[in-house]
């Protein structure tokens with residue numbers, strides 16, 4: 231239980247996409263398929279499977295079509311794909327995805343690094359994505375990255391995230407996920423910003439997406455729960471990272487998040503024992519996990535050259 235009386239939350243599992251995409255060595259398609267299937271078997275009802283981005287930028291996701299073709303389509307499970315633009319959406323639609331995920335950042339610098347567009351251009355693209363998806367009856371979920379701080383531009387005014395969230399809602403996105411891209415949130419900001427955004431959204435739901443920072447991510451998720459958030463992003467095994475912010479080690483580890491909720495009497499619908507096994511499996515796929523976790527602020531000085539990569 232919690233002081234809000236929330237008895238049930240929803241987990242949005244991102245390990246197959248957000249978790250695996252920065253991995254430098256290509257992971258065999260059948261291993262990705264196994265990860266998705268095992269997550270569904272553990273009771274995950276919402277799984278971000280892959281992304282449709284140019285293979286030059288994200289070679290790890292070049293088997294998006296094959297992964298979708300190979301996974302079990304378990305009834306009651308929403309399988310989604312990240313699409314950075316209309317072209318990505320068209321590919322996702324041609325594969326049969328019924329849910330897509332968009333992404334943009336609050337800052338110009340991070341958005342250009344991530345997507346090679348200004349935030350304004352991203353909004354126009356996401357509006358188009360929503361329009362086309364709605365015509366196909368496909369749901370759109372939207373990430374906003376760098377909400378709690380940007381490795382390039384520092385602290386962020388919550389008004390920016392709010393403005394973007396309201397625009398995304400007006401385009402038709404059914405849920406907005408606030409991303410702490412490089413683990414810069416703290417329990418105060420993790421309470422204050424989601425509370426502000428949630429108080430203004432009228433149709434779209436709100437989720438939070440925290441990254442690992444020595445356990446602070448669980449305090450942040452708890453603070454957001456106390457702010458009334460009921461949708462939480464996580465990656466089994468804590469997979470992930472941000473290539474433009476070497477300090478960002480990975481996504482919040484879903485199995486520990488689920489255990490935290492379970493101990494509090496907050497249901498997730500996920501079998502914890504099975505999820506721990508999936509987390510162990512997910513970690514065997516990763517080489518990034520074993521790198522050192524530096525401070526997120528220091529990450530601003532550690533910019534790496536290289537291709538774009540859609541990071542939340």
Ligand code: MG
Pocket residue numbers: 248439441470471480481541542
């Ligand atoms: Mg992430």
